[in-house]
Amino acid sequence: MEKIVEIKGLCKKFGKTEVLHDVSFDIYEDEIVGFIGPNGAGKSTTMKCMCNLIFPSAGTIKICGYDIVKEREKALAKQSSLIETPGLFPNLTGKENIEYFASYKKIPQSKIEEIIQFMNLGDGLYRRTAKYSLGMKQRLALGIALLSDPKLLILDEPTNGLDPAGVFDLRNQLKTLAKEKHVSILVSSHQLGELEKISDRYICINKGKIVENPxxxxxxxxxxxxxxxxxxxxxxxxxxxxxxxxxxxxxxxxxxxxxxxxxxxxxxxxxxxxxxxxxxxxxxxxxxxxxxxxxxx
The missing domain is CATH 3.30.70 (Alpha-Beta Plaits)
Structure with a gap:
């Protein structure tokens, strides 16, 4: 089974405060992995290091074999992420948002049409995203994240603010991505019941350290x-x-x-x-x- 993520000895300090200490774990192809821990445990910091949004103080992160620091562009080309609030242009329609990001990444029209069909936004595709519900924004942001055919998808609290219908839709989309599109997914959420429905296994962290538990x-x-x-x-x-x-x-x-x-x-x-x-x-x-x-x- 192909190893998509390989993290070894990851440490992160902010000043004298050590937020992550010797974090190590792997993620394999087609897996949905739940990332679990209380507030302040180090989940978001780990994910931001994986996305190269912040730099690790020590250790290595490899995405599909590429070092996130030394081979940044190649590593980032293999992943997409949704961390915190979806970054959309509120005065553009859903379709215009997709076309903007697709042009930036030089995505062919056939892929754009595939993503539009996958998102299933209906008439909402032609409305300004300022009028979107949070569930629609999450669905659109997920579609944009998938434009580049990532091997890894990183999600931080993707169900925040979603109504039950939005949660059901997201759950089915993630399962489809993992099992049919062969995307590995690392998802952090405090909605434990929802994580249990989609995760193949869990990685637990507390006080900046991976918690070993059978x-x-x-x-x-x-x-x-x-x-x-x-x-x-x-x-x-x-x-x-x-x-x-x-x-x-x-x-x-x-x-x-x-x-x-x-x-x-x-x-x-x-x-x-x-x-x-x-x-x-x-x-x-x-x-x-x-x-x-x-x-x-």
Missing amino acids: KQMKNDSCYHITMKKTEQVEKLMEQAASVYSYTYQENGYVILVKENHKIQDVLHLFQKEQIEYEDITKKVIDIETMYSELYEA
């Missing part, structure tokens, strides 16, 4: 195996290369499987050691519980 892994890595609690089983899982962590609850073990491993690897070990189990079910990771454990405890 529950930020993908939902398909968590399983509940109904079986008796024994020293033999626990010793086996302690040594198993495929097991990230395990706990005993609800008459069985809740097992988190490491990345690039499958639950079948664990079951094969059980079979080899002649360990019996009654049932196995996939266990959904509750993002609100995860957030509470990480930040409110």
